[in-house]
Amino acid sequence: MTNTTLSRRTFITTALTAAGGLALGVGIEGPAEAASLGVRPWGDEGKRYPGEINAWVVIEPDDTVIIRYGRAEMGQGSFTALPQILAEELECDWAFVKPEYASANRNLRENKVYGSLATGGSRAVRETGVMVQQAGASARERLIAAAAKRWSVPASECAAAMSKVAHKPTGRTFRFGELAADAAAIKLDKEPALKRPDQYTFIGRRLARLDVPLKINGSAKYGIDLEVPGMVRAAIIKCPVFGGTVKSVDEGAIAGRRGVLQVVKLKDAVAVVADRFFRAQTALNALPIEWEVGAAGAANSAQFRKEYLDALDQKGVEARHDGNVDAAMPMAAKVIEATYEVPIIAHAPMEPLNAIAHVQADRVDVWVGTQNADLALALAAQASGVKPENVYIHNTFSGGGFGRRLGPDEVAQAVAISKAVGKPVKLIWTREEEIRQGRYRTQAAIRFKAGFAADGTAIALDMRNSAGSSNPANVRNGLDPQTTQGLVNTAYKLPNYRVVSILKNTHVPLGPWRAPGHSQNVFFMESFIDEMAHASGKDPVALRRELLAHRPDFQRVLDLLVEKGDWGKPMPRGKGRGVAIHESYDSIVGMTAEVAVTNGEVKVERVVIVCDCGVVVNPRGVETQLEGGMIYGLSAALFGEITVKNGRVEQGNFDTYPVVRYKDAPKTEVFITPTPGKRWGGVGEPGATMIQPAVTNAIFAATGKRLRSLPIAGQDLSGGA
Amino acid sequence: MITIKVNGTSHQLDVEDDTPLLWVLREEIGLTGTKFGCGIAACGACTVHVNGEAMRSCSVLAGSVDGAEITTIEGLSPDSTHPVQQAWLTEQVPQCGYCQSGQIMATAAFLKTNPNPTDADIDANLTNICRCGTYERLRRAVHRAAALMRA
Ligand code: FES
Numbered sequence: 001m002t003n004t005t006l007s008r009r010t011f012i013t014t015a016l017t018a019a020g021g022l023a024l025g026v027g028i029e030g031p032a033e034a035a036s037l038g039v040r041p042w043g044d045e046g047k048r049y050p051g052e053i054n055a056w057v058v059i060e061p062d063d064t065v066i067i068r069y070g071r072a073e074m075g076q077g078s079f080t081a082l083p084q085i086l087a088e089e090l091e092c093d094w095a096f097v098k099p100e101y102a103s104a105n106r107n108l109r110e111n112k113v114y115g116s117l118a119t120g121g122s123r124a125v126r127e128t129g130v131m132v133q134q135a136g137a138s139a140r141e142r143l144i145a146a147a148a149k150r151w152s153v154p155a156s157e158c159a160a161a162m163s164k165v166a167h168k169p170t171g172r173t174f175r176f177g178e179l180a181a182d183a184a185a186i187k188l189d190k191e192p193a194l195k196r197p198d199q200y201t202f203i204g205r206r207l208a209r210l211d212v213p214l215k216i217n218g219s220a221k222y223g224i225d226l227e228v229p230g231m232v233r234a235a236i237i238k239c240p241v242f243g244g245t246v247k248s249v250d251e252g253a254i255a256g257r258r259g260v261l262q263v264v265k266l267k268d269a270v271a272v273v274a275d276r277f278f279r280a281q282t283a284l285n286a287l288p289i290e291w292e293v294g295a296a297g298a299a300n301s302a303q304f305r306k307e308y309l310d311a312l313d314q315k316g317v318e319a320r321h322d323g324n325v326d327a328a329m330p331m332a333a334k335v336i337e338a339t340y341e342v343p344i345i346a347h348a349p350m351e352p353l354n355a356i357a358h359v360q361a362d363r364v365d366v367w368v369g370t371q372n373a374d375l376a377l378a379l380a381a382q383a384s385g386v387k388p389e390n391v392y393i394h395n396t397f398s399g400g401g402f403g404r405r406l407g408p409d410e411v412a413q414a415v416a417i418s419k420a421v422g423k424p425v426k427l428i429w430t431r432e433e434e435i436r437q438g439r440y441r442t443q444a445a446i447r448f449k450a451g452f453a454a455d456g457t458a459i460a461l462d463m464r465n466s467a468g469s470s471n472p473a474n475v476r477n478g479l480d481p482q483t484t485q486g487l488v489n490t491a492y493k494l495p496n497y498r499v500v501s502i503l504k505n506t507h508v509p510l511g512p513w514r515a516p517g518h519s520q521n522v523f524f525m526e527s528f529i530d531e532m533a534h535a536s537g538k539d540p541v542a543l544r545r546e547l548l549a550h551r552p553d554f555q556r557v558l559d560l561l562v563e564k565g566d567w568g569k570p571m572p573r574g575k576g577r578g579v580a581i582h583e584s585y586d587s588i589v590g591m592t593a594e595v596a597v598t599n600g601e602v603k604v605e606r607v608v609i610v611c612d613c614g615v616v617v618n619p620r621g622v623e624t625q626l627e628g629g630m631i632y633g634l635s636a637a638l639f640g641e642i643t644v645k646n647g648r649v650e651q652g653n654f655d656t657y658p659v660v661r662y663k664d665a666p667k668t669e670v671f672i673t674p675t676p677g678k679r680w681g682g683v684g685e686p687g688a689t690m691i692q693p694a695v696t697n698a699i700f701a702a703t704g705k706r707l708r709s710l711p712i713a714g715q716d717l718s719g720g721a
Numbered sequence: 722m723i724t725i726k727v728n729g730t731s732h733q734l735d736v737e738d739d740t741p742l743l744w745v746l747r748e749e750i751g752l753t754g755t756k757f758g759c760g761i762a763a764c765g766a767c768t769v770h771v772n773g774e775a776m777r778s779c780s781v782l783a784g785s786v787d788g789a790e791i792t793t794i795e796g797l798s799p800d801s802t803h804p805v806q807q808a809w810l811t812e813q814v815p816q817c818g819y820c821q822s823g824q825i826m827a828t829a830a831f832l833k834t835n836p837n838p839t840d841a842d843i844d845a846n847l848t849n850i851c852r853c854g855t856y857e858r859l860r861r862a863v864h865r866a867a868a869l870m871r872a
């Protein structure tokens with residue numbers, strides 16, 4: 001493994017010199033010397049480390065602490081946050097920490113020693129946090145035990161700090177590196193207790209991210225950047241009508257093209273393999289292909305819309321029912337109703353999907369940036385026919401994931417192509433392929449009905465929701481928990497509350513889109529709560545406070561949001577402020593958005609985010625995840641729409657599938673209100689959900705126009721409704 | 722056959738004239754810091770300097786840059802000390818980082834023409850996409866880089 005690690009120590013020295021003592025006083029918060037991260041962050045599968053204290057922690061003789069971590073680094077900073085958690089317990093010097101990816105192969109062979117390697121649902125810190133703490137604490141205790149044994153003193157007289165174990169009475173010390181091999185052989189009677197949150201000294205620090213130095217000079221290696229010896233390159237097109245297959249290919253049309261090696265026909269896709277990607281792609285573009293598309297070739301978006309709306313009148317399954325909505329609604333003094341809907345949207349991570357596969361008779365290697373190394377391994381085994389035990393996934397940096405890299409379609413394709421050509425193959429999807437072969441957020445619709453007592457108190461909330469299941473295996477008794485997330489698990493308390501779910505799928509493949517379920521449902525719910533506030537003559541924050549009276553944690557978030565977000569402060573004509581709040585992934589996030597509407601054009605000018613995520617591992621990490629999630633959701637709110645015509649996706653690139661750029665990005669402020677307790681709240685996803693209703697609620701405040709569908713672009717914003 | 726100078730080194734390359742510069746850099750020369758994001762000049766991930774000017778290399782054909790001097794992210798500074806890189810480090814801009822080579826190259830060229838930009842100037846001139854949504858930090862880093870370069 002080549003390792004051109006740029007150590008932070010060298011980096012900071014050079015930075016200071018070149019700055020000539022300039023404004024670098026600001027510097028980076030956190031230790032002056034920080035840990036390092038390899039540009040190729042996967043481990044050496046073949047190497048056995050004598051200093052392997054447990055599967056998570058290896059300490060080398062020179063004190064380097066290799067922390068193996070199974071969740072993807074796709075931008076969310078988990079390669080810094082998880083080691084930070086482990087270092088808290090291990091008591092190691094951060095300067096020696098070197099994270100790398102845990103091996104999916106080992107995870108398979110050793111009965112999931114790393115747990116699940118799937119990264120989704122803001123799970124990286126939430127679920128792995130405790131495992132990582134335990135691994136760190138266990139390693140520390142064993143290092144202490146190893147030192148005590150060498151000194152022949154009781155372990156209770158020894159303590160670990162900054163990568164050393166000291167014998168307190170005599171002041172003698174050993175470096176961790178001197179003890180690691182011994183520690184590896186020690187078995188503890190019982191695993192040590194974990195620190196309490198009030199004992200943390202390292203968790204909670206605003207550490208600089210380990211990957212940033214590699215991402216400002218082009219050295220970080222993403223899957224698309226890698227080269228393996230003897231590698232050829234492939235471009236691919238899958239049948240543009242989902243579910244279709246290859247009928248015929250006229251290979252003669254590209255015969256004799258420079259560099260082109262082979263055409264590979266898969267059941268549902270055609271790939272051209274060449275010595276260079278550009279040659280493969282241009283040849284593919286010139287290759288006449290006929291597809292077998294079947295009935296799906298007539299499907300279109302208008303029909304989908306109608307199907308999801310019609311589905312609202314079908315029977316469905318109760319996902320939650322408090323009180324008795326049917327009895328309560330007729331008693332209401334006032335009832336309001338509204339129907340909302342959202343279209344299909346794509347993920348469009350910045351790095352198009354790609355993978356390198358090398359299939360040999362008894363071994364498969366795959367280099368890929370994936371959110372799900374376990375699944376990538378299983379798919380590679382399946383596509384190659386090689387035993388899973390002999391499949392190795394080398395996870396790389398990912399240029400964004402957002403859920404798209406949870407379903408590694410590119411891995412199975414790359415493996416099949418490598419098998420066909422007998423060489424290592426790098427497969428790259430174009431942006432068009434990425435947009436047209438997504439695993440999209442579902443089309444969805446919902447009908448709300450709310451009943452109020454004569455005094456304006458909300459007494460009943462009824463909703464019927466139609467959405468597609470992204471994984472039929474999750475469906476139990478007619479319900480997929482994901483499609484009702486954000487409806488079923490809301491904190492709002494009304495005496496009569498019902499969610500009915502109608503599952504509906506088309507031929508469009510679905511997948512988790514950042515904050516699946518919540519992504520559309522929070523838009524629905526927080527918009528309709530706003531409608532309820534206006535219908536009962538209440539301020540939108542006041543109604544939320546009322547329905548959340550039983551939740552002091554929500555009230556605290558609202559307090560800060562009102563203060564920082566200037567709630568209630570008058571705005572000029574044409575401008576408005578909207579609010580949204582929701583708890584998901586164990587974090588409560590509230591948001592206000594300020595918009596200006598000029599000649600029907602919306603500009604989101606300012607966003608204030610308040611978050612209670614329990615334990616804050618790294619405040620900067622929380623801030624950037626919330627900011628980034630918000631922008632991701634804003635793209636969906638403003639522009640996000642995939643349309644289907646003749647069974648095919650019409651959009652193909654950022655010209656037809658626009659996303660937020662500088663000019664669309666609001667000024668953003670993030671505030672954290674930590675509550676005491678041990679909750680590890682996820683922060684990768686909530687930002688993406690909350691911005692959608694915050695903006696449409698703000699548009700209502702500015703114009704009186706209620707938007708009940710997305711995207712906002714193209715909708716008529718004149719006149720209230 | 723074309724000759725281009727990339728980060729100070731001359732390369733004679735036997736490539737088709739219609740090969741995008743992006744793929745020449747990545748696959749012929751092996752400089753992978755310049756990224757492929759869209760291939761249609763819409764995202765900016767592939768931004769490099771051609772004779773000092775920011776260009777989207779996915780839409781610059783090899784045949785049109787014969788004799789040109791090109792700077793990529795790898796050549797912006799030998800040790801990540803260019804003021805734009807320093808500002809990026811201080812503001813901790815990158816998330817996934819995939820767009821950031823292009824962001825940095827676009828900013829470095831932009832600040833040469835506008836050493837003290839307003840937010841409106843930034844909005845009008847910097848159009849690179851960041852799907853991770855680092856715009857808040859990007860904006861701060863652009864201002865910081867401008868200040869470093871003016872000093
Ligand atoms: S790849 Fe060149 S602008 Fe997007």
Ligand code: FES
Nearest residue numbers: 817818851852853
């Ligand atoms: S940092 Fe990921 S796209 Fe910009």
